Amino acid sequence: MAISATVHTFAVQLADVDRGVYEDFELRVAxxxxxxxxxxxxxxxxxxxxxxxxxxxxxxxxxxTDEPAVQVRDMTGRVTKWIEVGAPDADRIHRGSKLAGDAVVYTHRDPAKVLAGYAGKKIHRAESIPLFSFDRTFIDDAAAAVQRRNTASISVTEGELYLDLNGTNLRTEITEQSLA
Structure with missing residues:
Protein backbone atom coordinates (compact mmCIF):
# COMPACT_ATOMS: atom_id res chain seq x y z
CA MET A 1 0.00 0.00 0.00
CA ALA A 2 1.39 3.40 -1.01
CA ILE A 3 2.00 6.09 1.57
CA SER A 4 -0.13 9.15 0.89
CA ALA A 5 0.90 12.78 1.01
CA THR A 6 0.72 14.77 4.23
CA VAL A 7 -1.34 17.94 3.88
CA HIS A 8 -0.13 21.03 5.72
CA THR A 9 -2.20 24.19 6.02
CA PHE A 10 -0.61 27.62 6.23
CA ALA A 11 -2.36 30.84 7.21
CA VAL A 12 0.03 33.34 5.61
CA GLN A 13 0.44 37.05 6.21
CA LEU A 14 2.74 38.37 3.49
CA ALA A 15 4.34 41.81 3.58
CA ASP A 16 6.84 42.04 0.72
CA VAL A 17 7.95 45.65 1.00
CA ASP A 18 10.52 45.22 -1.78
CA ARG A 19 7.78 44.35 -4.31
CA GLY A 20 4.87 46.22 -2.72
CA VAL A 21 2.87 43.01 -2.15
CA TYR A 22 0.68 42.78 0.97
CA GLU A 23 -1.67 39.80 1.17
CA ASP A 24 -3.25 37.39 3.63
CA PHE A 25 -4.13 33.94 2.29
CA GLU A 26 -4.58 30.29 3.23
CA LEU A 27 -2.60 27.50 1.57
CA ARG A 28 -3.02 23.75 1.60
CA VAL A 29 0.34 22.24 0.73
CA ALA A 30 0.68 18.52 0.11
CA THR A 65 7.99 15.76 -14.62
CA ASP A 66 6.50 18.31 -16.99
CA GLU A 67 5.64 21.12 -14.57
CA PRO A 68 7.65 23.26 -12.15
CA ALA A 69 7.04 23.17 -8.39
CA VAL A 70 5.21 26.51 -8.66
CA GLN A 71 3.90 28.38 -11.67
CA VAL A 72 1.97 31.47 -12.64
CA ARG A 73 -0.74 31.20 -15.28
CA ASP A 74 -2.58 34.03 -17.01
CA MET A 75 -6.35 34.19 -17.53
CA THR A 76 -6.07 31.98 -20.65
CA GLY A 77 -4.18 29.27 -18.75
CA ARG A 78 -0.83 29.97 -20.40
CA VAL A 79 2.20 29.60 -18.09
CA THR A 80 3.81 33.03 -17.66
CA LYS A 81 6.32 32.20 -14.92
CA TRP A 82 8.17 28.92 -14.32
CA ILE A 83 9.32 28.61 -10.68
CA GLU A 84 11.59 25.67 -9.84
CA VAL A 85 12.67 24.53 -6.36
CA GLY A 86 15.71 22.59 -5.18
CA ALA A 87 18.28 21.61 -7.79
CA PRO A 88 16.23 21.02 -10.93
CA ASP A 89 17.71 19.52 -14.06
CA ALA A 90 19.06 22.03 -16.60
CA ASP A 91 16.72 20.62 -19.27
CA ARG A 92 13.66 21.45 -17.09
CA ILE A 93 14.82 25.03 -16.62
CA HIS A 94 15.63 25.34 -20.33
CA ARG A 95 12.16 24.07 -21.30
CA GLY A 96 10.45 26.26 -18.70
CA SER A 97 12.32 29.38 -19.72
CA LYS A 98 11.34 28.85 -23.36
CA LEU A 99 7.72 28.05 -22.49
CA ALA A 100 7.03 30.80 -19.97
CA GLY A 101 9.61 33.40 -20.95
CA ASP A 102 10.20 34.04 -17.23
CA ALA A 103 11.90 31.47 -15.00
CA VAL A 104 13.35 31.48 -11.50
CA VAL A 105 14.94 28.89 -9.20
CA TYR A 106 14.80 28.74 -5.39
CA THR A 107 17.11 26.34 -3.59
CA HIS A 108 17.58 25.06 -0.07
CA ARG A 109 20.88 23.49 -1.10
CA ASP A 110 24.39 24.92 -1.43
CA PRO A 111 23.99 27.42 -4.30
CA ALA A 112 27.61 26.94 -5.46
CA LYS A 113 26.96 23.22 -5.99
CA VAL A 114 23.64 23.90 -7.73
CA LEU A 115 25.27 26.41 -10.09
CA ALA A 116 28.18 24.04 -10.75
CA GLY A 117 25.63 21.50 -11.98
CA TYR A 118 24.54 23.93 -14.70
CA ALA A 119 28.04 24.74 -15.97
CA GLY A 120 28.30 24.04 -19.69
CA LYS A 121 24.62 23.08 -19.97
CA LYS A 122 22.24 24.69 -22.45
CA ILE A 123 19.66 26.81 -20.60
CA HIS A 124 17.52 29.28 -22.56
CA ARG A 125 18.32 32.83 -21.37
CA ALA A 126 20.34 31.49 -18.40
CA GLU A 127 21.79 34.94 -17.77
CA SER A 128 18.31 36.29 -16.96
CA ILE A 129 17.29 33.42 -14.64
CA PRO A 130 17.93 34.15 -10.97
CA LEU A 131 18.84 31.50 -8.41
CA PHE A 132 17.63 32.49 -4.94
CA SER A 133 19.01 30.81 -1.83
CA PHE A 134 18.68 31.12 1.92
CA ASP A 135 20.99 30.48 4.85
CA ARG A 136 21.00 26.73 5.56
CA THR A 137 20.40 27.21 9.31
CA PHE A 138 17.33 29.32 8.49
CA ILE A 139 15.87 26.52 6.33
CA ASP A 140 16.66 23.86 8.95
CA ASP A 141 15.07 25.92 11.75
CA ALA A 142 12.00 26.69 9.64
CA ALA A 143 11.62 23.00 8.74
CA ALA A 144 11.77 22.09 12.45
CA ALA A 145 8.91 24.54 13.15
CA VAL A 146 6.52 23.12 10.50
CA GLN A 147 3.38 21.47 11.82
CA ARG A 148 0.21 20.16 10.17
CA ARG A 149 -1.55 23.51 10.84
CA ASN A 150 0.68 26.57 10.58
CA THR A 151 0.60 30.32 10.90
CA ALA A 152 3.27 32.17 8.97
CA SER A 153 4.09 35.84 8.87
CA ILE A 154 6.54 36.65 6.08
CA SER A 155 8.14 40.06 5.69
CA VAL A 156 10.67 41.04 3.06
CA THR A 157 12.55 44.30 3.14
CA GLU A 158 15.84 45.26 1.45
CA GLY A 159 16.60 41.63 0.57
CA GLU A 160 16.09 40.41 4.14
CA LEU A 161 13.45 37.77 4.87
CA TYR A 162 11.78 37.70 8.27
CA LEU A 163 9.68 34.63 9.04
CA ASP A 164 7.50 33.97 12.06
CA LEU A 165 6.41 30.34 11.72
CA ASN A 166 4.25 29.09 14.58
CA GLY A 167 5.98 31.44 17.02
CA THR A 168 9.51 30.67 15.82
CA ASN A 169 11.13 33.91 14.63
CA LEU A 170 13.77 33.58 11.93
CA ARG A 171 15.73 35.89 9.65
CA THR A 172 17.88 35.35 6.58
CA GLU A 173 19.31 37.25 3.66
CA ILE A 174 17.86 36.28 0.29
CA THR A 175 20.90 35.62 -1.90
CA GLU A 176 20.45 36.09 -5.65
CA GLN A 177 22.78 34.82 -8.37
CA SER A 178 22.37 34.31 -12.11
CA LEU A 179 22.42 30.81 -13.61
CA ALA A 180 24.96 31.99 -16.20
Missing part, protein backbone atom coordinates in the same frame (compact mmCIF):
# COMPACT_ATOMS: atom_id res chain seq x y z
CA UNK A 31 4.02 17.01 1.14
CA UNK A 32 4.85 13.93 -0.92
CA UNK A 33 6.35 11.08 1.18
CA UNK A 34 9.70 11.49 -0.64
CA UNK A 35 9.75 15.28 -0.14
CA UNK A 36 11.90 16.65 2.67
CA UNK A 37 10.49 19.29 4.97
CA UNK A 38 13.35 21.58 3.85
CA UNK A 39 12.11 21.28 0.26
CA UNK A 40 8.54 21.95 1.44
CA UNK A 41 9.65 25.12 3.25
CA UNK A 42 11.58 26.31 0.18
CA UNK A 43 8.55 25.61 -2.04
CA UNK A 44 6.34 27.61 0.35
CA UNK A 45 8.83 30.50 0.35
CA UNK A 46 9.09 30.42 -3.46
CA UNK A 47 5.29 30.67 -3.68
CA UNK A 48 5.16 33.60 -1.24
CA UNK A 49 8.16 35.48 -2.65
CA UNK A 50 6.79 35.20 -6.20
CA UNK A 51 3.16 35.75 -5.14
CA UNK A 52 0.99 37.35 -7.80
CA UNK A 53 -2.40 36.72 -9.37
CA UNK A 54 -2.52 33.29 -11.03
CA UNK A 55 0.18 31.60 -8.92
CA UNK A 56 -0.37 27.90 -8.11
CA UNK A 57 1.51 24.86 -6.91
CA UNK A 58 1.89 22.24 -9.62
CA UNK A 59 -0.68 19.45 -9.65
CA UNK A 60 1.88 16.65 -9.45
CA UNK A 61 4.00 18.22 -6.73
CA UNK A 62 7.52 16.85 -6.38
CA UNK A 63 6.80 13.99 -8.79
CA UNK A 64 5.67 16.23 -11.67
Missing amino acids: QHPSETTEYLVTRLLAYCLQYEEGIVFSEGGISA
Whole structure:
Protein backbone atom coordinates (compact mmCIF):
# COMPACT_ATOMS: atom_id res chain seq x y z
CA MET A 1 0.00 0.00 0.00
CA ALA A 2 1.39 3.40 -1.01
CA ILE A 3 2.00 6.09 1.57
CA SER A 4 -0.13 9.15 0.89
CA ALA A 5 0.90 12.78 1.01
CA THR A 6 0.72 14.77 4.23
CA VAL A 7 -1.34 17.94 3.88
CA HIS A 8 -0.13 21.03 5.72
CA THR A 9 -2.20 24.19 6.02
CA PHE A 10 -0.61 27.62 6.23
CA ALA A 11 -2.36 30.84 7.21
CA VAL A 12 0.03 33.34 5.61
CA GLN A 13 0.44 37.05 6.21
CA LEU A 14 2.74 38.37 3.49
CA ALA A 15 4.34 41.81 3.58
CA ASP A 16 6.84 42.04 0.72
CA VAL A 17 7.95 45.65 1.00
CA ASP A 18 10.52 45.22 -1.78
CA ARG A 19 7.78 44.35 -4.31
CA GLY A 20 4.87 46.22 -2.72
CA VAL A 21 2.87 43.01 -2.15
CA TYR A 22 0.68 42.78 0.97
CA GLU A 23 -1.67 39.80 1.17
CA ASP A 24 -3.25 37.39 3.63
CA PHE A 25 -4.13 33.94 2.29
CA GLU A 26 -4.58 30.29 3.23
CA LEU A 27 -2.60 27.50 1.57
CA ARG A 28 -3.02 23.75 1.60
CA VAL A 29 0.34 22.24 0.73
CA ALA A 30 0.68 18.52 0.11
CA GLN A 31 4.02 17.01 1.14
CA HIS A 32 4.85 13.93 -0.92
CA PRO A 33 6.35 11.08 1.18
CA SER A 34 9.70 11.49 -0.64
CA GLU A 35 9.75 15.28 -0.14
CA THR A 36 11.90 16.65 2.67
CA THR A 37 10.49 19.29 4.97
CA GLU A 38 13.35 21.58 3.85
CA TYR A 39 12.11 21.28 0.26
CA LEU A 40 8.54 21.95 1.44
CA VAL A 41 9.65 25.12 3.25
CA THR A 42 11.58 26.31 0.18
CA ARG A 43 8.55 25.61 -2.04
CA LEU A 44 6.34 27.61 0.35
CA LEU A 45 8.83 30.50 0.35
CA ALA A 46 9.09 30.42 -3.46
CA TYR A 47 5.29 30.67 -3.68
CA CYS A 48 5.16 33.60 -1.24
CA LEU A 49 8.16 35.48 -2.65
CA GLN A 50 6.79 35.20 -6.20
CA TYR A 51 3.16 35.75 -5.14
CA GLU A 52 0.99 37.35 -7.80
CA GLU A 53 -2.40 36.72 -9.37
CA GLY A 54 -2.52 33.29 -11.03
CA ILE A 55 0.18 31.60 -8.92
CA VAL A 56 -0.37 27.90 -8.11
CA PHE A 57 1.51 24.86 -6.91
CA SER A 58 1.89 22.24 -9.62
CA GLU A 59 -0.68 19.45 -9.65
CA GLY A 60 1.88 16.65 -9.45
CA GLY A 61 4.00 18.22 -6.73
CA ILE A 62 7.52 16.85 -6.38
CA SER A 63 6.80 13.99 -8.79
CA ALA A 64 5.67 16.23 -11.67
CA THR A 65 7.99 15.76 -14.62
CA ASP A 66 6.50 18.31 -16.99
CA GLU A 67 5.64 21.12 -14.57
CA PRO A 68 7.65 23.26 -12.15
CA ALA A 69 7.04 23.17 -8.39
CA VAL A 70 5.21 26.51 -8.66
CA GLN A 71 3.90 28.38 -11.67
CA VAL A 72 1.97 31.47 -12.64
CA ARG A 73 -0.74 31.20 -15.28
CA ASP A 74 -2.58 34.03 -17.01
CA MET A 75 -6.35 34.19 -17.53
CA THR A 76 -6.07 31.98 -20.65
CA GLY A 77 -4.18 29.27 -18.75
CA ARG A 78 -0.83 29.97 -20.40
CA VAL A 79 2.20 29.60 -18.09
CA THR A 80 3.81 33.03 -17.66
CA LYS A 81 6.32 32.20 -14.92
CA TRP A 82 8.17 28.92 -14.32
CA ILE A 83 9.32 28.61 -10.68
CA GLU A 84 11.59 25.67 -9.84
CA VAL A 85 12.67 24.53 -6.36
CA GLY A 86 15.71 22.59 -5.18
CA ALA A 87 18.28 21.61 -7.79
CA PRO A 88 16.23 21.02 -10.93
CA ASP A 89 17.71 19.52 -14.06
CA ALA A 90 19.06 22.03 -16.60
CA ASP A 91 16.72 20.62 -19.27
CA ARG A 92 13.66 21.45 -17.09
CA ILE A 93 14.82 25.03 -16.62
CA HIS A 94 15.63 25.34 -20.33
CA ARG A 95 12.16 24.07 -21.30
CA GLY A 96 10.45 26.26 -18.70
CA SER A 97 12.32 29.38 -19.72
CA LYS A 98 11.34 28.85 -23.36
CA LEU A 99 7.72 28.05 -22.49
CA ALA A 100 7.03 30.80 -19.97
CA GLY A 101 9.61 33.40 -20.95
CA ASP A 102 10.20 34.04 -17.23
CA ALA A 103 11.90 31.47 -15.00
CA VAL A 104 13.35 31.48 -11.50
CA VAL A 105 14.94 28.89 -9.20
CA TYR A 106 14.80 28.74 -5.39
CA THR A 107 17.11 26.34 -3.59
CA HIS A 108 17.58 25.06 -0.07
CA ARG A 109 20.88 23.49 -1.10
CA ASP A 110 24.39 24.92 -1.43
CA PRO A 111 23.99 27.42 -4.30
CA ALA A 112 27.61 26.94 -5.46
CA LYS A 113 26.96 23.22 -5.99
CA VAL A 114 23.64 23.90 -7.73
CA LEU A 115 25.27 26.41 -10.09
CA ALA A 116 28.18 24.04 -10.75
CA GLY A 117 25.63 21.50 -11.98
CA TYR A 118 24.54 23.93 -14.70
CA ALA A 119 28.04 24.74 -15.97
CA GLY A 120 28.30 24.04 -19.69
CA LYS A 121 24.62 23.08 -19.97
CA LYS A 122 22.24 24.69 -22.45
CA ILE A 123 19.66 26.81 -20.60
CA HIS A 124 17.52 29.28 -22.56
CA ARG A 125 18.32 32.83 -21.37
CA ALA A 126 20.34 31.49 -18.40
CA GLU A 127 21.79 34.94 -17.77
CA SER A 128 18.31 36.29 -16.96
CA ILE A 129 17.29 33.42 -14.64
CA PRO A 130 17.93 34.15 -10.97
CA LEU A 131 18.84 31.50 -8.41
CA PHE A 132 17.63 32.49 -4.94
CA SER A 133 19.01 30.81 -1.83
CA PHE A 134 18.68 31.12 1.92
CA ASP A 135 20.99 30.48 4.85
CA ARG A 136 21.00 26.73 5.56
CA THR A 137 20.40 27.21 9.31
CA PHE A 138 17.33 29.32 8.49
CA ILE A 139 15.87 26.52 6.33
CA ASP A 140 16.66 23.86 8.95
CA ASP A 141 15.07 25.92 11.75
CA ALA A 142 12.00 26.69 9.64
CA ALA A 143 11.62 23.00 8.74
CA ALA A 144 11.77 22.09 12.45
CA ALA A 145 8.91 24.54 13.15
CA VAL A 146 6.52 23.12 10.50
CA GLN A 147 3.38 21.47 11.82
CA ARG A 148 0.21 20.16 10.17
CA ARG A 149 -1.55 23.51 10.84
CA ASN A 150 0.68 26.57 10.58
CA THR A 151 0.60 30.32 10.90
CA ALA A 152 3.27 32.17 8.97
CA SER A 153 4.09 35.84 8.87
CA ILE A 154 6.54 36.65 6.08
CA SER A 155 8.14 40.06 5.69
CA VAL A 156 10.67 41.04 3.06
CA THR A 157 12.55 44.30 3.14
CA GLU A 158 15.84 45.26 1.45
CA GLY A 159 16.60 41.63 0.57
CA GLU A 160 16.09 40.41 4.14
CA LEU A 161 13.45 37.77 4.87
CA TYR A 162 11.78 37.70 8.27
CA LEU A 163 9.68 34.63 9.04
CA ASP A 164 7.50 33.97 12.06
CA LEU A 165 6.41 30.34 11.72
CA ASN A 166 4.25 29.09 14.58
CA GLY A 167 5.98 31.44 17.02
CA THR A 168 9.51 30.67 15.82
CA ASN A 169 11.13 33.91 14.63
CA LEU A 170 13.77 33.58 11.93
CA ARG A 171 15.73 35.89 9.65
CA THR A 172 17.88 35.35 6.58
CA GLU A 173 19.31 37.25 3.66
CA ILE A 174 17.86 36.28 0.29
CA THR A 175 20.90 35.62 -1.90
CA GLU A 176 20.45 36.09 -5.65
CA GLN A 177 22.78 34.82 -8.37
CA SER A 178 22.37 34.31 -12.11
CA LEU A 179 22.42 30.81 -13.61
CA ALA A 180 24.96 31.99 -16.20
